[in-house]
Amino acid sequence: MNRGARIAIAGLLGAGLGGVLSAAVYLLMTILDGSATAEAMAFSVFFGIGGAVAGLVLGIIVGALNLGLVGGSIAGLLATGAGIAAYVFAYGGPDRYGYFLSESSILLLVCTVPLIATGLGVAALNRRLRRPRSTPPAGS
Numbered sequence: 001m002n003r004g005a006r007i008a009i010a011g012l013l014g015a016g017l018g019g020v021l022s023a024a025v026y027l028l029m030t031i032l033d034g035s036a037t038a039e040a041m042a043f044s045v046f047f048g049i050g051g052a053v054a055g056l057v058l059g060i061i062v063g064a065l066n067l068g069l070v071g072g073s074i075a076g077l078l079a080t081g082a083g084i085a086a087y088v089f090a091y092g093g094p095d096r097y098g099y100f101l102s103e104s105s106i107l108l109l110v111c112t113v114p115l116i117a118t119g120l121g122v123a124a125l126n127r128r129l130r131r132p133r134s135t136p137p138a139g140s
Contacts, residue, residue: 006129010063011056014122018055021114023048029110047110054079054111055118062122066130072123076116083111 001009026047030040058079062072084104092100 001129006126007060007063009129010122010126011059013125014059014062014118015052015056017118017121018058018114019048019052021117022051022054022110025114026110050083051111051114051118054083054115058115058119059122062119063126066126067119067123068127069120069123072119072121072126073116074119076119077112079115079119080108080111083107 023044027040027044030043031037058075061067061075065071067075084101084107087104087107088097088100
């Protein structure tokens with residue numbers, strides 16, 4: 001499989017895995033916390049969309065750089081850190097960075113495990129797609 005197709009497949013898989021896993025983790029956390037079901041489902045959709053965007057970028061990076069399992073998990077951890085940094089700098093100001101950093105703990109809880117799992121899953125698929133296919137022996 002050529003490199004462009006492998007990167008595109010890795011990006012789509014990353015978007016799917018990141019979105020589903022992020023939404024599921026947030027939904028589970030809010031239901032266990034005792035939130036209303038409708039509220040939990042609505043906000044899990046928003047976290048799912050954010051997880052899908054992060055997973056898309058993560059999948060493209062893992063596919064383009066041919067990262068292995070360890071590299072994929074580290075990329076997932078770095079994607080979580082980048083999301084938290086983007087949140088803090090987008091909503092905070094010079095006098096409020098500490099407050100928004102403490103408020104970003106929900107992002108840390110909801111995004112870390114799904115994005116690490118997304119990096120691992122995309123890296124495993126990427127390794128499978130890189131493997132050359134065996135050809136049948138001639139004359140059979």
